Amino acid sequence: MHSFGTRRPGTASALALALLIAALAGCQGGGTTSPPSSPEPSTPAGSRAHVLAVKIDNLGPARPQTGLDKADIVYVEQVEAGLSRILAAYSSRLPPVVGPVRSARETDLELLRQFDRPTLAFSGAQAKLLPAIAAAPLDPLPPEKAPNAYFRGSDRAAPHNLYLRPGRTPHATTGVNAAEDIGVRFAAAVPGGKPVAGRTVRYPAARFTFTWSAERRQWLVSMDGTPARTAEGARLGAADVVVQYVTVRPSLYQDRWGSTSPYTRTVGSGAAVVLRNGKEYDVRWSRPAAGSATAFTTRDGERMTFAPGQVWIVFAQK
Template sequence: MNRRSVAVGMGLRDRPNGSAGSTRPAGRTRAGAVLGAAVAALVLAGGCVVGPGGQDRTGTPARPPSGVLAVKIDNVLPARPQTGLAQADVVYAERVEAGLSRLMALYATRLPGAVGPVRSARETDLRLLRQFDEPVLAYSGSQSRLRPLIEAAPLRAESPGNRPEAWYRGDDRPAPHNLYLRPRRLVDAPAGREALTAAGFREGPAPAGGRPEEERTVRFPSARFTFDWSARRGGWLVETDGRPTTDGGGQLAPPTVVVQYVTVRESAFRDRGGNNTPFSETVGSGSADLLRDGKVWPVRWQRATEADGTRFTTGDGTPVNMADGQVWVVLAER
């Protein structure tokens, strides 16, 4: 049995309706008829027409077509077990204050009924999400100095203050570990698998070779993740801080785990307790370990600019594929 432990050091248009009178030129009359037919089709298909101010005619804010939905999820002991993690396409595990961990779950192919507990955003999230086209970031609060960066980021930021109808508090645990999101009240439909492929999450056959590996542990200063290969499940059984990571009673078992080694440095932000917020740099290049099919492959990652997706390749530059199903990416300090 091959076992390896990785120590991770401290260290978010409307168009006016035209009309064509009988005195207008024929071309404009036809244009008006076409526009009118289009509006009618919208009414029949969606039940509303978007008007000025981004609202439909009932006064409800219109929901624009959405990209990948990213949800910040609490990961301390009082927040577990989480809800909606099993339906995520990609789960990022990142280091936060005091060496603890937090998750960012991405939904592109399906939307669960609820996700949570939802917590605050970090600067690392904004950099990661630049890989995706117009993503939606669902979060609860942030440091005041980070808010201008969130507002300036090319994403659709959604918090309880924006759309209160999409959020609720559970009664099974104390605040702040009881805030949940109803994704279908925030976005109309999943973005689609292609949104993930464009960012580097390609599905397909495994690379040649690979070394058998049955267990991998990644350690943060005050948290750890263990992935145990299960041939029966066809995935890596996830443990967080020595406890099974479950959702709805079953232990999560993603078919693919990527341990991405990145630079982790101090940021300009601190929490209320004075702890510095670590920033994980995901632009640039470095090494990674790809775990799938009970094996591990040492690979490279490269992301030239913030707007680029992350390319995972073998040593000769050949792109590597993920297995079909959920992917966990653990941002480990190099």
């Protein structure tokens, strides 16, 4: 087990013209053409997927979370006091309920630029951050905007009991995987890789351990030393885990208690480790602009491939 530090003529002519226009329109917007292939990671994200991103609580009283196992991508980021919070991206499928829902951070705005105007469900945000959320290229969905979509659960205390019913939101799933929409390629493994039993990512006051299960063909997730489970009691598992080394610096915003929120920089480049099929791969990540997707490449410059299934991306301080 390894550990990280974290698109007026005559009658005949008019008819021909009309037929030509109809043909062109069919080529541009008809349903008989083949869908476009997944965008390359170095290009801006496509518009095939309609992503619902939900900010999810990850403190002890919020566990087990609901609907986390149905996400296409699970992002993990550091927040105040060295703790962690989750941003889950849904597109290929939507669970009936997701939560507990918590507040957004500055990091989320840059991270979500990879997608084509995603919906962001969140419980609220620091007052000075709200104008930035309103100006961002996304559809914000706090409880006051969709009160019928949110509810408070009775099984735990606030603020760890706010849940979202995605079926009551304006969001509609396309069935397209959010990961593929931003360039993740699900395919056979690239050559190389080193067998590994697991990895641990540490934050100042949180840690995540991913342990390979040959039986389940997944990386079983543990949080703060405890096996992570679904609301139904099953173990949480990921097909792939990316530990992405990034710069984490103080943001311009503070929480209600005066603590400065960390800001995770996801534009740039650096090292990363990909876990798939019981092996680890040393890779590079690159995202030249906020409107670009993140490319993961091997040390030989080949595009990294991923095992089909849920992808966890854990941001660790480099």
